[in-house]
Amino acid sequence: MKTTIIDFDVQRYDFRKWAREVLSAEHLETIHLFDKIKLLNKNPTCNQLSDAFSSIIDTYRQFIINVIAKNFGDIANYQSPPSFRFHYCGYGSSVFHRDRDFGVKQGKVNVWIPLTDVWGDNSLWVESEEGSRNHKPISLKYGQALIFDGVNMNHGSKINTTSSTRISFDFRFQPGCGPAVPTSY
Numbered sequence: 001m002k003t004t005i006i007d008f009d010v011q012r013y014d015f016r017k018w019a020r021e022v023l024s025a026e027h028l029e030t031i032h033l034f035d036k037i038k039l040l041n042k043n044p045t046c047n048q049l050s051d052a053f054s055s056i057i058d059t060y061r062q063f064i065i066n067v068i069a070k071n072f073g074d075i076a077n078y079q080s081p082p083s084f085r086f087h088y089c090g091y092g093s094s095v096f097h098r099d100r101d102f103g104v105k106q107g108k109v110n111v112w113i114p115l116t117d118v119w120g121d122n123s124l125w126v127e128s129e130e131g132s133r134n135h136k137p138i139s140l141k142y143g144q145a146l147i148f149d150g151v152n153m154n155h156g157s158k159i160n161t162t163s164s165t166r167i168s169f170d171f172r173f174q175p176g177c178g179p180a181v182p183t184s185y
Helices: 015-023 026-034 033-040 055-074
Strands: 004-007 075-079 083-087 109-114 144-148 165-174 181-183
Touching: 004 055, 015 026, 026 033, 055 075, 055 144, 055 165
Parallel strands: 075 181
Antiparallel strands: 004 144, 075 165, 083 165, 109 144, 109 165
């Protein structure tokens, strides 16, 4: 599959506003300055955003149906809840890997949505072709999503040398006959 960037309506699917409310932080890019937030948000499945996911689950489902399925066709299933990631200044977020290295089956498609603007070392780095190992950072603005073959394309993050923390979420979906059913990772 071709790596694609899509735009979505941030008024209708305002995941950033929700994250700001959950984290009690107006500026997500600077949450690395608050030790309490860093202590509560250490991994993709156990953090304040995953704990509060039930409050936005309907918006997330509508996003799957109205944005992802409209762009990519029928969806058999999708990951719910998604994985929420905090890429703090001075730290890494994810080792370089292919999702199949962790048992994700062929055919799944990755969707990566930053809640902050991303570029350079605070972003996700993805190779351009399977096996090329020529990773480049993905530059996105809030309201954009990256869709790519994370099962086979090597991707990960570097130490964040920027002054901006990245908060993002990602999930996988399986194209196929619907209706789209939520599944675990």
